[in-house]
Amino acid sequence: MIEVKDLRKYFSSGILKKQCIKAVDGISFQIERGETLGLVGESGCGKTTVGKLLLRLIEPTSGEIIFDGIDLLQLKRKELRRLRPRMQMIFQDPEASLNPRMKIGDSIAEPLKLQGTMGKSEIKDKVSELIETVGLNPEHVNRYPYQLSGGQNQRVVLARVLALNPDFIVADEPTSSLDVSVQAQILNLIQDLKRELHLTLLFISHDLEVVRRMSERIAVMYYGKIVEIGNTNDIFGYERHPYTNTLISPVSVGVGDIFLEGANKKNTNVYRGLSGCVFYPGCPFAAEICSKKEPEMVEIEKGHWVACHCVT
């Protein structure tokens, strides 16, 4: 369904645009139809940027994105617009994604109106159908976002996203601002909808347990690179990259302190563009080669790829 090849996005900053932040630095992966790929990493590792790039909400510096056989980056604006309904994004903060001055019903109807293929009464029917699909009550249609709770607003966002029958959805930390019990409701809803509507998902989160529940495969990102990718069961239990290890058991033996000290220096690579492994300054198993040569992604088992010198 989705194929990403050597995708890069560099942001330049500073007065003379001389500083370069490699938010996404040469990543490749695929998502099969009907699959959920989980993307985990800490804040600032570039996972949201990846989500936005996939939908071409921002332009990549280089690389290739193939969506259902179509090369997204070759498309002109108009062609892209035609493709947009098929790919949608759910953002972190539901309150911020909804227009505070628009009634819930109007918010959901808006994408349908923009599409311009439905009449007024059809739109109305579709809206009530969507409201029901995401588990809201019909009377919510005339409310404003501030009158609803965070969980309900996230349901509204979901209804809006589903309005155009997308195939592919990028969910960027859809529950990070919600309480655990509400989070469970929303995550279950997403799972159900995915099954019913045969959706393909990229599920971005920093919460490992959530990603574990939601995804068939997981990609672990660290400072602009994917360091490990594999089936959920491989990542939890047979993880090979030292960074994945620290994420899964942040207090695990031995790694803790060394990692923590290194973690404070971790920015350096991104700004200076040093050679070598991105995780080298924080890695407890760092060898000499790690500072010099960047590790390649290697398939150690079927479908389980790791970028680390120590493993290969």
Next chain:
Amino acid sequence: MTLLEITSLKTWFPTRDGIVKAVNAVDLKIEDKEKLGLIGETGSGKSILGMSIIRLFHSSVKINIEGKIVYKGKDLLRLSKEEIRKIRGKEIAMILQNPTTSLNPVLKVGDQIAEAIRLHQRLDKRTAKEKAVEMLKAVKIPSPDKMANKYPHEFSGGMKERAMIAMGLACDPSLIIADEPTKGLDVTIKMQVVKLLREVTKQRSMLFITHDLGVAAEICDNIAVMYAGELVEYAKTEDIFKNPLHPYTQGFLNSLPERGLKPIRGMSPSLINLPDGCRFHPRCDYATGICKTRHPEMVEIENGHFVRCLLYD
């Protein structure tokens, strides 16, 4: 020795829409050097309970506090504004959630900490600043003398949280009220902050307010579970996790992703319009007729394990 004892504390806010009953008849004790976790969802009143202890409310807020909060033999609710000010920060410090909004963006971090120190200790500016640098060092901020002269926006999320902890510790309080100090932090950073909190509270008591059960398990000796403004369960941390008794606590634990992601049906009630009888009955799978009318009391089921539920009556 009991450091703080709260008895039938009520914190109500009269508003145009009705009375917001944020804290309802809460009894709670914190022993010397005890780490007590207070867990609950958004809107359960846990932050308000923490703030009530040191009356950390803006003077324009209409508020109704009743009950007793006895700290080292003094009832904090009977103290005048001036007197409570002397306790706030010095004896009992609060570490607020969201360091980004709690720190003053236009003041250097070191100066903010020095300001807190100078409020309670007669030190000149220079010595206070030196002490601030010392505090930053104590919370393991790298090159503290340099960082003291930086502004909050130059700090990362984890570092800001550390700076908040440094500020809380600055006057060497006996009790720390930490309100969701790990909210919004990444796993690895979160664990650093947890470790730091454990270290700096070795010789102190702490009321740790959170909805993150994993973190509470790491830090707390005992845990109190709050729902709709009242405590529904209180036990040793281990017992809460291994043998939760209240249906709400069970539901809360089961909604964690690692425990199966089974949500509690319905929504938390509004604090203005609390259900009759047991506050949890509209969402409870075990609710019977009597739950709708009778409000359960806290009952000790096992040694030190209290629960507010008619199932155990």
